[in-house]
Amino acid sequence: MKHPRLSAVALIAAAALALxxxxxxxxxxxxxxxxxTIGDAEATGTITMWAMGAxxxxxxxxxxxxxxxxxxxxxxVTAIPWDAAYSKFQTAIAGGNxxxxxxxxxxxxxxxxxxxQTVPTDLDTAGVFPGAVDSTMIGDRATGMxxxxxxRVLYYRTDIAAQAGWTTAPTSWDELKQMASDMQxxxxxxxxxxxxxxxxxxQGTLWMPWSNGVELENGSEWTLDSPEAVQAYEYYQSxxxxxxxxxxxxxxxxxxxxxxxxxxxxxxxxxxxLIGQLEQLGGEGFSEKFSTAVxxxxxxxxxFSGGANLAVFDNSDNAASAWKLAQWLSQPETQVxxxxxxxxLPAVQAAWDDDALGGSATLAAFGTQLETAKSVPATxxxxxxxxxxxxxLEKIRLGQLSPADGVAELQATAxxxxxx
Numbered sequence: 520m521k522h523p524r525l526s527a528v529a530l531i532a533a534a535a536l537a538l539x540x541x542x543x544x545x546x547x548x549x550x551x552x553x554x555x556t557i558g559d560a561e562a563t564g565t566i567t568m569w570a571m572g573a574x575x576x577x578x579x580x581x582x583x584x585x586x587x588x589x590x591x592x593x594x595x596v597t598a599i600p601w602d603a604a605y606s607k608f609q610t611a612i613a614g615g616n617x618x619x620x621x622x623x624x625x626x627x628x629x630x631x632x633x634x635x636q637t638v639p640t641d642l643d644t645a646g647v648f649p650g651a652v653d654s655t656m657i658g659d660r661a662t663g664m665x666x667x668x669x670x671r672v673l674y675y676r677t678d679i680a681a682q683a684g685w686t687t688a689p690t691s692w693d694e695l696k697q698m699a700s701d702m703q704x705x706x707x708x709x710x711x712x713x714x715x716x717x718x719x720x721x722q723g724t725l726w727m728p729w730s731n732g733v734e735l736e737n738g739s740e741w742t743l744d745s746p747e748a749v750q751a752y753e754y755y756q757s758x759x760x761x762x763x764x765x766x767x768x769x770x771x772x773x774x775x776x777x778x779x780x781x782x783x784x785x786x787x788x789x790x791x792x793l794i795g796q797l798e799q800l801g802g803e804g805f806s807e808k809f810s811t812a813v814x815x816x817x818x819x820x821x822x823f824s825g826g827a828n829l830a831v832f833d834n835s836d837n838a839a840s841a842w843k844l845a846q847w848l849s850q851p852e853t854q855v856x857x858x859x860x861x862x863x864l865p866a867v868q869a870a871w872d873d874d875a876l877g878g879s880a881t882l883a884a885f886g887t888q889l890e891t892a893k894s895v896p897a898t899x900x901x902x903x904x905x906x907x908x909x910x911x912l913e914k915i916r917l918g919q920l921s922p923a924d925g926v927a928e929l930q931a932t933a934x935x936x937x938x939x
Contacts, residue, residue, distance in 0.1 A: 560839075561588075561590075563840055565594075566593070568619065570622040578594075597618065612832075617832040619831060619840075619841040620844060623635075625651070625825050625894060628654060629901070632662045650891075654897065655828050663829055667858075668865070669826045670889050671823055672884045673688065673813070675786045676702075676786070679782055683702045685698050689812075691815050691817070695712070706782075706785065707782065709783045725822075730815075730821045731748075733748045743929050748926045751922075755912075822888050824889065851865070851873075858870070858876060903936050904932065907933070
């Protein structure tokens with residue numbers, strides 16, 4: 520099942536840059552300082568909920584089980600197109616017309632946090648992947664409950680790798696580049712590895728600086744121009760200068776899948792939705808020709824943690840029941856059922872013990888990668904910084920800018936935007 524949500528979120532958020540304050544203003548009050556409790560009583564009354572994309576389509580039928588367990592409750596789900604969601608949130612918050620609870624993209628939490636309640640003290644996140652929990656934290660305040668998660672791992676053609684003399688996945692940066700090169704020289708590939716380009720490419724390559732020990736900020740300022748960051752993007756640039764990756768790769772929809780299936784570029788880095796796409800497009804037996812693996816290690820193997828959270832609005836008319844719905848959606852058994860219905864990966868680690876997830880060889884890498892995956896900084900300026908990072912990578916990829924000059928320019932841009 521295809522899940523284009525991450526690129527959709529990035530496009531919407533980029534469009535929203537022209538909107539003053541990115542969803543909040545300096546004089547808005549912070550959300551509740553103290554958390555409530557959920558308690559043991561059944562949910563009652565009407566719960567209004569907003570959700571986007573495939574989730575908005577699947578939820579109305581899915582929550583019937585919650586309604587059966589709580590006979591006094593009625594969940595009214597409004598499905599919202601991704602391309603309208605950001606502005607709809609802004610308008611609803613400004614007008615005081617928010618729903619009780621909503622699905623919120625993990626990179627949107629800082630933009631709207633002043634409108635969200637603090638997570639109740641008895642809604643436990645101890646068993647949730649750390650990167651997902653971090654995406655809900657604004658300062659010391661938990662503003663939502665992680666719902667589903669996303670991360671990126673290495674996809675590679677096992678058949679072409681075998682022709683090139685590789686029977687296992689690369690475990691280090693040197694091995695990754697050598698394997699990519701061998702797939703060209705010995706496996707017949709045109710290029711060894713595809714990197715993301717254009718919109719969202721910076722976020723898609725954060726695994727390199729993160730895995731090289733880089734911290735993007737220190738709590739009070741951006742720290743993007745460290746020697747480790749320069750080293751990471753020198754490694755990135757070397758793929759293009761050495762001809763291992765194509766700086767002018769086709770960016771049109773379906774191009775990376777077509778090149779992977781044909782063997783023209785037999786390695787790429789992407790999210791879990793790609794598994795179903797490749798199996799469908801590749802046809803019968805193609806699932807036996809590729810595998811996934813955690814990203815190769817430098818100092819660590821650290822990928823991007825994305826996905827969506829559940830947030831209850833400060834002016835909710837039925838907050839207690841809304842939090843009960845969030846609690847139910849966060850239970851391991853519910854998360855497994857939601858994965859089976861939608862393909863969304865569970866944020867709760869215990870759900871991965873189920874055979875539906877733990878028994879899948881191609882999904883196993885995602886479960887492992889999520890243990891160390893990191894969320895981007897929870898700041899309203901992240902979207903602008905990431906967009907500047909996309910532009911930086913374009914110039915580095917084409918040899919128009921050195922990595923050292925690139926991260927210096929990115930640091931200057933980030934400094935001008937601030938860490939709000």
